[in-house]
Amino acid sequence: MDDEKLNKELNKILTLEHGHLGMYKNYIEHEDKEIRRAFRRFMEVEEEHIGKINSIIRNLGGKPSPTVDGGDIIGKFFGVTMNTVSDTKEILKIYSFIEKKSHEGYAKFVSQLEQDTQERNQFIAEIAAANMLEAHLMQLWLENKMQAL
Ligand SMILES: [Fe+2]
Numbered sequence: 001m002d003d004e005k006l007n008k009e010l011n012k013i014l015t016l017e018h019g020h021l022g023m024y025k026n027y028i029e030h031e032d033k034e035i036r037r038a039f040r041r042f043m044e045v046e047e048e049h050i051g052k053i054n055s056i057i058r059n060l061g062g063k064p065s066p067t068v069d070g071g072d073i074i075g076k077f078f079g080v081t082m083n084t085v086s087d088t089k090e091i092l093k094i095y096s097f098i099e100k101k102s103h104e105g106y107a108k109f110v111s112q113l114e115q116d117t118q119e120r121n122q123f124i125a126e127i128a129a130a131n132m133l134e135a136h137l138m139q140l141w142l143e144n145k146m147q148a149l
Contacts, residue, residue: 001112001121007062009109013128014053014066016102021046023095032088035145042138049131056124089149096142099135106132 001009024046027039054064106128113125 001116003060006121006124007057007060010053010057010060010062011065011067013105013109014050014057014064016105017046017049017053017131018066020098020102021050023098030088035088038141038145045134045138049134052127052131056127089146092142092146092149096139096146099139099142102135103132103139106135 021043024039024043027036027043030036030039057064110125110129110132113121113128116122
């Protein structure tokens with residue numbers, strides 16, 4: 001993966017991560033205590049994801065430029081309406097779908113980097129793989145909770 005493509009991919013990921021943060025940052029508004037607790041931690045995890053991607057971009061000499069327009073980024077990306085959704089089960093269904101997409105997106109990115117012989121890209125793959133795993137963990141929690149409702 002050349003530098004231009006790498007930078008483009010990282011900024012796309014960064015945009016999506018900002019969208020993920022938006023899903024959980026209003027955790028306090030949820031009625032279910034377990035959801036509030038999980039979403040609070042998920043918010044922190046998403047902040048960590050953003051921090052790591054920012055750090056990779058900066059260490060590559062770039063400037064993080066997520067296309068955060070204040071709008072519904074995730075909804076636009078995946079064709080779902082986020083802001084009008086209020087049913088808890090529906091929220092869990094959409095969020096688990098989005099975390100699944102995140103996990104899949106990272107898996108693709110990681111495998112592309114792994115095909116690279118460049119040591120630097122191998123290192124970036126390891127950082128991205130940690131985010132990939134956490135997206136998967138969140139997906140599984142959301143699915144589990146959805147079934148328990
Ligand atoms: Fe994330």
